[in-house]
Amino acid sequence: xxxxxxxxxxxxxxxxxxxxxxxxxxxxxxxxxxxxxxxxxxxxxxxxxxxxxxxxxxxxxxxxxxxxxxxxxxxxxxxxxxxxxxxxxxxxxxxxxxxxxxxxxxxxxxxxxxxxxxxxxxxxxxxxxxxxxxxxxxxxxxxxxxxxxxxxxxxxxxxxxxxxxxxxxxxxxxxxxxxxxxxxxxxxxxxxxxxxxxxxxxxxxxxxxxxxxxxxxxxxxxxxxxxxxxxxxxxxxxxxxxxxxxxxxxxxxxxxxxxxxxxxxxxxxxxxxxxxxxxxxxxxxxxxxxxxxxxxxxxxxxxxxxxxxxxxxxxxxxxxxxxxxxxxxxxxxxxxxxxxxxxxxxxxxxxxxxxxxxxxxxxxxxxxxxxxxxxxxxxxxxxxxxxxxxxxxxxxxxxxxxxxxxxxxxxxxxxxxxxxxxxxxxxxxxxxxxxxxxxxxxxxxxxxxxxxxxxxxxxxx
Numbered sequence: 001x002x003x004x005x006x007x008x009x010x011x012x013x014x015x016x017x018x019x020x021x022x023x024x025x026x027x028x029x030x031x032x033x034x035x036x037x038x039x040x041x042x043x044x045x046x047x048x049x050x051x052x053x054x055x056x057x058x059x060x061x062x063x064x065x066x067x068x069x070x071x072x073x074x075x076x077x078x079x080x081x082x083x084x085x086x087x088x089x090x091x092x093x094x095x096x097x098x099x100x101x102x103x104x105x106x107x108x109x110x111x112x113x114x115x116x117x118x119x120x121x122x123x124x125x126x127x128x129x130x131x132x133x134x135x136x137x138x139x140x141x142x143x144x145x146x147x148x149x150x151x152x153x154x155x156x157x158x159x160x161x162x163x164x165x166x167x168x169x170x171x172x173x174x175x176x177x178x179x180x181x182x183x184x185x186x187x188x189x190x191x192x193x194x195x196x197x198x199x200x201x202x203x204x205x206x207x208x209x210x211x212x213x214x215x216x217x218x219x220x221x222x223x224x225x226x227x228x229x230x231x232x233x234x235x236x237x238x239x240x241x242x243x244x245x246x247x248x249x250x251x252x253x254x255x256x257x258x259x260x261x262x263x264x265x266x267x268x269x270x271x272x273x274x275x276x277x278x279x280x281x282x283x284x285x286x287x288x289x290x291x292x293x294x295x296x297x298x299x300x301x302x303x304x305x306x307x308x309x310x311x312x313x314x315x316x317x318x319x320x321x322x323x324x325x326x327x328x329x330x331x332x333x334x335x336x337x338x339x340x341x342x343x344x345x346x347x348x349x350x351x352x353x354x355x356x357x358x359x360x361x362x363x364x365x366x367x368x369x370x371x372x373x374x375x376x377x378x379x380x381x382x383x384x385x386x387x388x389x390x391x392x393x394x395x396x397x398x399x400x401x402x403x404x405x406x407x408x409x410x411x412x413x414x415x416x417x418x419x420x421x422x423x424x425x426x427x428x429x430x431x432x433x434x435x436x437x438x439x440x441x442x443x444x445x446x447x448x449x450x451x452x453x454x455x456x457x458x459x460x461x
Contacts, residue, residue, distance in 0.1 A: 038120045040271040042138045045146050048266025052149040055259035056083055056156060061252025062315075063160045064453075066243035066308060066360040070443025071164045072453035078159045078168065082175050086152040089180035094151060095144055098184035099130045104195035106188050113144060132193040136269035146266065150206060151179045153263075154214040160362035161218025164228050165440050168448045170427050174221070177423045183213055186412045200401065201408035204279075204387055205267040207323030207373035208409060213416050215367025219356070220420035225434050227357030229441060238352050241359070246307055253311040257287060260318045264325045268386075275326060275386040282325045283318065286337030290317025293341030301345060309345055312361045316344035319366055320373035324380060326387030332380035332394075340369045374409050378402030 031039065060079035064072045096110025109115050109129050117128035119140040126134035133143050155175045162171065187209050189196040203209050233239050243249065264283045268275045294313020298306040320340035321333055328336065347364035358364070378401040381392035391397030427433055434440075439447035446452060 037271075038137055038139075041136070041269070042120075042142050044271040044276075045136075045138050045142045045266060045269050048262035049142075049146040049149050051259050051262025052146075052153065052266065053083070055149075055153060055256055055263070056080070058252040058255030058259055059153075059156045059160070061248040061255065062311065063163060063252075063360050065245040065248030065250075065252060066160075067163050068241065068443070069244035069454050070445055070452070072244065072445060073449045073451055074168065074444035075159070075163055076453070077449060078171055079156055081172065082155045082159060083152040085172055085175045086155045086179035087148055089176045090148050090151045090184070091144075092180065094180045094184040095147060096184075097181070098147070098187040099132050099143075099192045101129045101131055102188070104189075104193075104198065106185050106194075107192055113140065119143065132188075132191065138269065143269075146269065150210050150263075151183050153206075154183045154210045154217075155179050157211065157214025157362055157366045158218045158221060160360035161215075161358055162221045162225055163359045164444065165225055165434055166221070167432055167435055168444075170431050170433050173427055173431065174217075174420075174423055178214075178217055178420075182217060182416055182419050182423075183209075186213055186416055189412070190408065196404075196408045196411065199407065200390065200404040202327060202377050202381070202387075202389060202401075202405070203323045203374060203408075204326045205264045205322045207319060207370045208412050210370075211319045211322065211366040212370030212374065212409070212412060215363055215370055216413050216416040217420040218358075218362055219367060220417055221424050222356055222358060222363075224421070224424040224428060227355055228359070229437060231357045232355050236355070243308070249308060249311050253314055256315060257318065260287070260322075263318075264322055268326070272386070278330075278386045279325045281330055282328060282333035283321050285330060286321035286325075286333045286340065287314050287317040289334045289337035290314060290320070290341035290344070293338045294344055295341075297342050297345040301349065308361070309348070312344050312348070312365050313341040315365045316340040316369040320369040320376065322370075323373040324377045327377055327381040327385050327389060328392075329380070329382055329385060332376075332382070336373065336376045336380065340372060343368050343372055371409055371413075375402065375405050378405035 056079055060076050063079065064075045067075055093111055095113065097107045100107035100110030100115065102108035115129040117130055117140045118126060120137040122134055122137045136143065155178050188194045190201055190203050190209055228241065230239055231241060260283055261280055265276045265279045268279065290313045291310055295305050295310045298309035317337035317340045320336050324336060344364045347368040348361050351358055351363055377392065379392045379394050381389060381401060382395045383389060383391050390401050393399060393402050435444065435447060
């Protein structure tokens, strides 16, 4: 029997099944326009959330590739388990702190997603405790899942900062603190209707809420941990510790670039064609311009087109445009990305000069450019963009918007850094933070995980 003939009986059977079901039912008028909008918005929000979730693979590839082979399994394990613990902490307490009704500092209620809620109702029709999210007409669980993947991203950023010398268990405990307390509290200030939102601070998709929070938390961890063995010579000069796989870095960079089309356009939380296409365009152009400027700047400063700088330049541009993507023009996004690529190169050199050992450049990407992107809203914002709002300084809006962005940047930075420093210190005293020198030299794959990523590789190290 030919291939077509083999499939023919199955096609007939399926046709009869579905037609039979249709004949047995009364004619349906189909969903109303309002119901159809909820369906489309929910589909959009969930699909973009899935893209953001997949960014965990990108972070794992970039971090693993930029670190040594003897730590690859440990790094991948951290990037894998971090989302699970973030999800648990955010479900139990984080989402409620971030979005439930409360005061200007934190939400009070919503533990385990409890409390009144009639989503997808919006505006005045909404009745529930998550009023700060009443602008998006999707079910509560869609709102939760989209915000959850952002919480996981903030925690993943920290992994790169403390790579190759931290105890696995200690990192997991800090993840609970970040996803359950630090990220939700500062997120409430800006996205949950808190005091910074009332002041006029804007952060469309998380240059500060996600990336700078992860960066400040990572910086505190680096300062407590200290540099890796052999990173700095006795005279203070830098001893490069190259990663083991630029192929993984390449793959991870592309995964993250793709994921950002969920991260930023998805933050519209509605299937709005104008907003989605505008945000996608500003996001992509900022990334491309940052790739150009970081490559050229590395070529000038280092004498070679360092590919790791190129990939981090791409991520820097994406981080920088995350806050202003819906508030600025396409031309402004190009300028923001161009500057981000320069910032990331100088930031890497700056942190190295001060013996702040950041194995993957996470501080230069997420902290430095999270700050830059947040301030860029106050400079380049235009009321004509889909996000609306006040004009920035360069569009005749004066200093009011820039002032709100600056105050928010400082407040979130100070609180996050202080809380992270306290948490890291307590973890160090109770559990220990840094692995023993012998274990660090041996590699965390064997000392922490008991297995190697490349057991048959004679040049592992």
